[in-house]
Amino acid sequence: MKRLPMLAARLCAMLALALLSWNAGAFELADLQKQLRAAPVVRGHFVQQKFLRSLPQPLTSRGDFTLAAGKGLLWLLRTPIAQDLRIDASGISRRDETGKWQALPQRAGAGRENQLFLSVLAGDTTGLQENFDLELSGEPNAWQLALTPKSALLRQIFDIIRIDGSTLVDRIELRETQGDRSVLQMTDAVAGQALTDEEQRAFAD
Amino acid sequence: MRNNVRSPIERWLPRLFKLAFLLVLCAGAWQCRNGWPVSGNLMDLVPQAGKDATRQLAEARIQEPLSRQIIALVAARSGGDAVVPARQLAQRWTDGGLFSTVQVELEVDLAALRAQLGAGRLAMLPAADRRQLETDPAAYAQRRARELSDPFSSSGLMPVDQDWLGLTRRAEQALNPGGAVQYDVRTGTLQAEHAGRRWVLVRAETRDSAFESGTPQRIAAQLERDRRFLDADGADLLVAGGPLYAAAGRAQAMAESSWIGTGAAIGIVLLLLLALRRARALLAFVPVAVGLLTGAVACIAVFGSIHVLTLVIGASLIGVAVDFPLHWLGKSYGMADWQAWPALRRVLPGLTISLAASLVGYIALAFTPFPALTQTAVFSAAGLLGAYACTVCQFPAWMQGWRPRPWEPLLRFATAALRLRERLTASRSALWLGALALAAAAAGGISRLGIQDDLRQWLSLPAPLVQQARQIGEITGFVPTSQFFLVRAPDADELLRRQARVSQALDGLVQRGELAAYSTLSQLVSPAADQKALGRELAASAAQPDVWKPITDLGIPYEALRQELQSLAALPAVTIDGALQGQQAERWRPLWLGIHDGQAAGMVTLLGLRNAAALDAVAGTVPGVTLVDRSGELNRMFAATRIEAAELKLLSYAAAAVLLLLTLGRAAAWRILAVPLAATACSLAALGYLGQPLTLFSLFGLLLVSAIGVDYAIFMYERIAGAPASLVGILLSAATTLLSFGLLALSHTPALANFGLAVALGVAFSLLWAPWIRSPAETAQQPSFNH
Numbered sequence: 001m002k003r004l005p006m007l008a009a010r011l012c013a014m015l016a017l018a019l020l021s022w023n024a025g026a027f028e029l030a031d032l033q034k035q036l037r038a039a040p041v042v043r044g045h046f047v048q049q050k051f052l053r054s055l056p057q058p059l060t061s062r063g064d065f066t067l068a069a070g071k072g073l074l075w076l077l078r079t080p081i082a083q084d085l086r087i088d089a090s091g092i093s094r095r096d097e098t099g100k101w102q103a104l105p106q107r108a109g110a111g112r113e114n115q116l117f118l119s120v121l122a123g124d125t126t127g128l129q130e131n132f133d134l135e136l137s138g139e140p141n142a143w144q145l146a147l148t149p150k151s152a153l154l155r156q157i158f159d160i161i162r163i164d165g166s167t168l169v170d171r172i173e174l175r176e177t178q179g180d181r182s183v184l185q186m187t188d189a190v191a192g193q194a195l196t197d198e199e200q201r202a203f204a205d
Numbered sequence: 206m207r208n209n210v211r212s213p214i215e216r217w218l219p220r221l222f223k224l225a226f227l228l229v230l231c232a233g234a235w236q237c238r239n240g241w242p243v244s245g246n247l248m249d250l251v252p253q254a255g256k257d258a259t260r261q262l263a264e265a266r267i268q269e270p271l272s273r274q275i276i277a278l279v280a281a282r283s284g285g286d287a288v289v290p291a292r293q294l295a296q297r298w299t300d301g302g303l304f305s306t307v308q309v310e311l312e313v314d315l316a317a318l319r320a321q322l323g324a325g326r327l328a329m330l331p332a333a334d335r336r337q338l339e340t341d342p343a344a345y346a347q348r349r350a351r352e353l354s355d356p357f358s359s360s361g362l363m364p365v366d367q368d369w370l371g372l373t374r375r376a377e378q379a380l381n382p383g384g385a386v387q388y389d390v391r392t393g394t395l396q397a398e399h400a401g402r403r404w405v406l407v408r409a410e411t412r413d414s415a416f417e418s419g420t421p422q423r424i425a426a427q428l429e430r431d432r433r434f435l436d437a438d439g440a441d442l443l444v445a446g447g448p449l450y451a452a453a454g455r456a457q458a459m460a461e462s463s464w465i466g467t468g469a470a471i472g473i474v475l476l477l478l479l480a481l482r483r484a485r486a487l488l489a490f491v492p493v494a495v496g497l498l499t500g501a502v503a504c505i506a507v508f509g510s511i512h513v514l515t516l517v518i519g520a521s522l523i524g525v526a527v528d529f530p531l532h533w534l535g536k537s538y539g540m541a542d543w544q545a546w547p548a549l550r551r552v553l554p555g556l557t558i559s560l561a562a563s564l565v566g567y568i569a570l571a572f573t574p575f576p577a578l579t580q581t582a583v584f585s586a587a588g589l590l591g592a593y594a595c596t597v598c599q600f601p602a603w604m605q606g607w608r609p610r611p612w613e614p615l616l617r618f619a620t621a622a623l624r625l626r627e628r629l630t631a632s633r634s635a636l637w638l639g640a641l642a643l644a645a646a647a648a649g650g651i652s653r654l655g656i657q658d659d660l661r662q663w664l665s666l667p668a669p670l671v672q673q674a675r676q677i678g679e680i681t682g683f684v685p686t687s688q689f690f691l692v693r694a695p696d697a698d699e700l701l702r703r704q705a706r707v708s709q710a711l712d713g714l715v716q717r718g719e720l721a722a723y724s725t726l727s728q729l730v731s732p733a734a735d736q737k738a739l740g741r742e743l744a745a746s747a748a749q750p751d752v753w754k755p756i757t758d759l760g761i762p763y764e765a766l767r768q769e770l771q772s773l774a775a776l777p778a779v780t781i782d783g784a785l786q787g788q789q790a791e792r793w794r795p796l797w798l799g800i801h802d803g804q805a806a807g808m809v810t811l812l813g814l815r816n817a818a819a820l821d822a823v824a825g826t827v828p829g830v831t832l833v834d835r836s837g838e839l840n841r842m843f844a845a846t847r848i849e850a851a852e853l854k855l856l857s858y859a860a861a862a863v864l865l866l867l868t869l870g871r872a873a874a875w876r877i878l879a880v881p882l883a884a885t886a887c888s889l890a891a892l893g894y895l896g897q898p899l900t901l902f903s904l905f906g907l908l909l910v911s912a913i914g915v916d917y918a919i920f921m922y923e924r925i926a927g928a929p930a931s932l933v934g935i936l937l938s939a940a941t942t943l944l945s946f947g948l949l950a951l952s953h954t955p956a957l958a959n960f961g962l963a964v965a966l967g968v969a970f971s972l973l974w975a976p977w978i979r980s981p982a983e984t985a986q987q988p989s990f991n992h
Contacts, residue, residue: 054366059760061354075355080758083351094351131391151391156315178364 028136042067042168044189046075053179065186068195071203086202101205132161141166215546215601222598226495229591233502242510243455249512250577252842259798259806263691263833266795266808271685273411275304275424275446278397278404278677282439288392290440291405294431301427304409310393314788319362321787322373327736328779329376329729332705335739342743342752345370350755369761369769370743379728380789385682399680404443406681411448421452445674453667458513461952465517469945473527476940480933481534482610488603489530492595496526499591500584507583508576515580517949517957522585525563525913525945526592528938529556530600532920535934537609538616539926545601551925553597558868559916560593565860566912569853570905573846578905585909619932626976643887650890656847657898682721683812687836688820690809693829697781698732700805703827707809710823714816721813729793730784737778744774781807843901850904854911858882861915869922876978877922881914884970891966902956903963906946910967913942917975932976939972 043066049058063077072088084095093101131154132147147161157177164171168191172184195203236242279291295309322329330338337345349371363373385397386406395406411424428444435442470490477486500519504511533552537543567589570582630636678684690707694700704727714720731739746752747770750763757763785794798806814820817834824832858878865874885907892899917935924931946968949961 050365052364052366054765055760055762057760059353059365061759077354080760081350081354081755083354085355151393153313153315153393154391156313176364180364180366 039191040069041192041195042189043192044168045187047185047187049183049185051181051183058183066195066199068199068203071195074199074202084202088203095202101202218598219602222594225594229499229502232506233498236502236505242505243516244510244512249508249510250514250575250580251839252574252576259693259801259804260691260831260833262798262801263689263806263808264835266798267687267689267810269795271447272451273447275409275411275444275448276677276681277407277409278443278680279407279435280402280404280441282441284402287403287405287440288394290435290438291394291407293438294435294442295407295409297431297434298407298409298427303411303423303427305412307407307409309405309407311388311395311788313393315362317787318789319373321789322362322376323367324776325730325779325784326368326372326376327740327773327776328731328733328784329379330372330731330739331375331379332708332727332731334372334375335731335735338739339742342746343755346753347755350759353756353759353761366765369756369766385680397681404680421448421455424448425452425456443673443677443680445670445677449670450666453670455513457667457953458517461954461957462513462517462519465945465948465952468948469941472944473941476937476944480612480615480937481537482612483607485604485607486534486609488600489527489534491603492530492592492600493526495595496588496590496592497522500586500588503587504580504584508580511584512577512580514577514954514957515584517952517954518581518960519584519588522588522945525585525909525942526588527941528916529560529592529596531938531941532556532934533596533600534604534609535937536926536930538611538619538933539930543609545604545607549597549601554868555919555923555925556593556597558864559912559919560589561864562861562915562919563589563909563912565864566854566857566908569857569860570850570908572853573849574842575846575901578846578850578901581905615933615936616929619929619936623928623932623976630977647886647890650893651886653893653896654889655898657900684721684814686811686814688811688814688817688832688834690820690824691806691831691833692809692827693804693806693831695804697800697805698734700807700829701727701730701732701781703829704807704809706827707823707830710826711809711811714819714823719814719816719819720811723809723811724792724796725809726781726784726793726796726807729790730779730781733778733780736776740773740776744771747771847899847901847904850901850908854904854908857908857911861911865915865919869919873922877915877918880918880921880971880974880978881911883974884910884914884967887970887974888963888966891970892963895962897959897962900956900959902960906960906963907967909964910971913964913968914971914975917971918978921975921978928976935972935975939968942968 043064045064046062048061050060051058060080061077062079063075065076066074068074072086075085075087077083077085086093086095086101090103092104094104096102131151132149135146135148136143137146138144143165145163145165147163149155149158155177159175159177162171162173162175163169168189169186171186173181174183175181277291277294279287279294281287281290291309295307298304298307334345337348349369352371352374353365362377368374385399386395387397388394389396392405397404397406428442428449432442473490474487477489478484480486497519500522501511501516504515532555533549536548536552540548564586567582567586570578571586573579629639692700692703692707694703704725708723708725708727711720711723711725715722747767750757753763753766753770756766781797784790785797796808796810798808800806811820817837820832820834824830858881862874862878865877869877888907888910889899892903897903917939920931920935921928943965946961946964950958950965952958952961
């Protein structure tokens with residue numbers, strides 16, 4: 001029951017990816033929700049940086065991602081180590097050396113998070129609004145969404161999640177109360193219509 | 206008439222009695238100074254486990270939450286969110302003031318938790334991770350590197366730069382209670398999902414040990430209101446907990462004892478009015494009241510409190526206690542010039558012998574190891590003494606000048622019955638034939654008799670309560686098991702090692718699906734020596750940069766990692782006491798029993814056990830491990846006590862035989878004993894034919910039957926004021942006994958119903974067989990003892 005920060009991090013990543021599929025012109029949350037399912041597939045690159053107080057340089061990892069509405073998310077880490085991850089309704093899996101998907105040891109409570117994630121994917125912003133105070137500002141092609149956790153407990157772990165976007169989500173920043181922060185940048189994100197064969201296989205088993 | 210003159214003793218007796226009774230009343234009032242000392246705790250009726258202090262402490266720890274804790278689950282009927290109604294429920298409980306703690310939200314003190322995890326990052330490391338760090342640190346480093354680069358599992362409660370190795374993350378995992386109940390971060394509540402509905406958990410502890418005071422009733426009333434509130438909000442409520450069972454058991458026992466008491470009293474009033482046809486005869490209730498009061502006071506004086514089960518049985522004792530005045534008043538049927546003191550003088554020896562015979566039976570029971578029987582025995586023995594004292598000392602003073610008005614039809618009926626009996630015995634061969642047939646029938650019935658004892662017979666829980674407890678078990682996966690392991694070792698480290706070995710064995714059971722889960726201290730903390738050794742090893746590995754290369758490849762400076770590794774050697778070892786600090790250790794806290802007499806002791810508790818037989822093997826493989834199986838032990842004890850009760854019964858027969866031999870002579874002794882023996886055999890057979898099991902309580906009932914049988918036999922043998930008058934006397938007393946115990950047979954508590962049935966059958970058979978006894982006048986012209 002004490003896995004809150006992991007939850008925070010995971011929530012952040014999930015939100016980020018969920019928001020990727022939110023359309024640019026969505027100034028009203030309701031509009032965002034309406035346009036959520038417009039792109040069935042979004043692909044792009046990511047750069048994740050973790051800024052720690054004690055290190056001059058951030059810890060950086062890079063890779064590619066594929067988000068498929070109704071299926072889940074492929075998170076293909078390339079550097080500094082290669083690692084394929086998949087998040088779907090059943091949880092998080094990692095591709096092992098033989099190419100088989102292995103479910104990562106998950107705590108039983110993750111079901112709730114996955115459910116939240118999937119409800120966001122499905123365009124259900126009520127799930128988000130239950131957990132966060134949402135504040136949308138800016139222009140349709142340069143907007144900013146601030147998420148402040150409602151629960152006192154989550155507020156002890158992170159202060160705010162800031163999401164910047166133009167046509168798609170560009171950058172997600174999570175500020176932890178202890179001073180560390182994580183920045184996730186999406187580059188070259190493009191909306192697609194269908195999964196490749198390889199992607200389909202990855203979601204299949 | 207010389208008989209009419211009261212002797213000085215007879216003038217003093219009422220005063221003495223009044224004084225003594227006043228003392229009893231004062232004692233009773235003093236006992237009730239802190240409320241009614243009535244207990245509903247079933248465990249009060251079960252023998253204490255051995256003299257082993259550590260074991261008693263362990264059992265008390267297991268019992269404690271059972272007697273105080275209440276668990277409620279709230280879910281919206283629509284399948285939606287039930288947090289708001291759950292919070293309102295908790296608020297009502299807090300406002301109600303019945304509970305010392307009410308918990309719906311967990312207050313997580315993150316700072317304290319972080320400090321605890323930081324200090325315990327070696328101590329609380331799960332065994333598998335410990336092994337990997339010791340045998341293959343490079344593989345661990347690789348795992349950690351993957352974790353750090355995965356945005357979904359990179360952070361833990363501790364900032365990454367305070368725990369590069371991610372040890373606290375794993376320690377944190379060990380704290381996960383597992384099972385279906387999960388912490389919901391959003392609301393801070395514990396929730397369990399089952400069949401598409403989310404249940405919010407609310408826990409509360411009662412202020413007093415719930416068994417002892419009036420609390421259970423108030424809790425039951427509170428829950429009734431809550432159910433209505435939640436119903437209006439469209440939410441369902443499930444509740445379980447010891448206090449509720451105590452409330453239900455107590456309410457039922459109280460209700461039963463009052464309606465059995467009232468029923469018996471009304472029946473006896475009618476009977477008295479019908480048979481003696483004078484209002485003053487109702488004073489016969491005074492000895493009964495005195496008896497009940499004396500019994501209760503004696504019981505509380507000996508045991509500190511009186512159990513509800515004893516109270517219910519006590520209510521039925523009315524029917525036995527009223528026999529004393531009845532035998533005496535019943536003599537009016539044979540004595541035209543019935544007068545209080547002279548009549549008493551004539552029945553006194555009979556009354557005294559029957560009292561002595563009953564006391565022998567009860568006192569024998571007091572030596573069984575079951576407090577349930579001991580308590581009933583003390584209550585009944587003291588109660589009978591009180592009733593006897595009142596009848597003998599005080600009653601005649603009140604009844605002086607009273608003229609009975611016997612109801613002739615009753616006497617005519619008794620005479621006719623006796624004449625019928627005479628005719629039946631006229632033919633010797635018919636008599637023998639009848640006796641043989643009866644013996645055969647009795648043997649047939651007894652052979653059908655099943656023996657069965659179970660603690661569940663002592664308590665009848667309302668079906669809804671049982672149903673809710675089962676549902677809560679299904680939803681939360683929390684099905685506590687009464688068996689647990691008690692592990693002892695010379696020191697705390699060895700205790701943890703032994704517990705770890707038990708865990709290994711239990712893991713096998715979990716894998717085979719024979720056990721759902723278990724809790725052991727070794728899950729929370731490793732031995733201090735092992736912590737230090739691991740710390741030293743990790744510090745040494747700081748000199749091998751190759752081992753940690755996967756982590757440094759991520760961009761983490763080797764210097765930072767080296768510093769952390771070296772600091773681990775200096776990390777102070779965490780003791781069991783230290784690891785148990787804080788809210789996260791709540792689940793393990795009761796398991797640590799401390800160090801007693803140079804021995805460290807701890808428990809391993811089990812959840813959802815499906816195969817109890819497998820546990821014995823586990824206990825055998827590790828030294829210092831005892832399997833404590835309370836229910837199995839109780840069942841063995843039930844069996845042993847049954848045998849003991851049977852032996853005591855034989856012993857009480859022997860004692861009664863000696864008593865009768867000394868007072869009434871040899872010829873009388875065996876005739877008199879034949880009545881209870883025949884009645885007991887017939888009752889056993891009847892129980893067999895009725896398909897009723899023979900339980901500890903029915904054995905106890907039969908013990909009572911032997912006392913009653915002796916009683917009837919003595920009165921029929923002595924035939925003071927003639928056989929018909931004596932028959933009327935026992936007819937009246939049998940009617941009252943049948944009334945009270947017959948009503949007890951309708952109790953919802955199986956043990957009590959069983960007891961009532963056994964006594965009712967026994968009394969009926971005693972009544973049937975007592976008239977067959979041949980009077981001394983018929984056998985020889987030996988003078989009766991009381992003249």
